[in-house]
Amino acid sequence: MIKKRMLLNLDKLKIPKGKPIVFAERCKGCGLCIEYCPKQVLSFSDDYNEKGYHYPVIPPEKEGECIRCGFCRQVCPDFAIYVEDEN
Template sequence: MHSEAKPAEGAAEATTSTRSRRPRGTIVLKPERCKGCGFCIAFCPPKVLAFSAEFNALGYHPPELIRPEGCTGCDLCGLYCPDFAIYGVMLKDSTTPPADAARAEETT
């Protein structure tokens, strides 16, 4: 399970291996906020999400990234999630933090 500020495993792999297909994006989860509505899974365009087997403290199954290489970082999951528990980022924008990154991080 992935949590805030820790990128999905696929993203980490992508930086070390250029041979496998490079994911264009990844997701970030705050699993403790998830209420298991399934919006992110149902409306993910490349269908890279699924319910995980694990329970969170609220008793729901948060989603997990089952096909990291397919994530485009489109953030539609972030737009749908009514519980602010997931969002997507594009990795091409993400490897170099913007100048105000430190400030942006503080707000999370």
């Protein structure tokens, strides 16, 4: 199998990492955060919150891909999501 080239100085570059924290009970399932996440980290949960909405979750394969831009927090109309600094 032919290997691809790697970026040789990747270890020297610092990439901001974040972790979205969701207050599921506040979510009304509008999906703005999912729509606008530039890294497409978020998707709808399978289960419902107590109001009966699907809320945003991070699927296991997207774990660690959040770049802490914080746009989800900015667009959320219900203050139901924010990002913690992971660095």
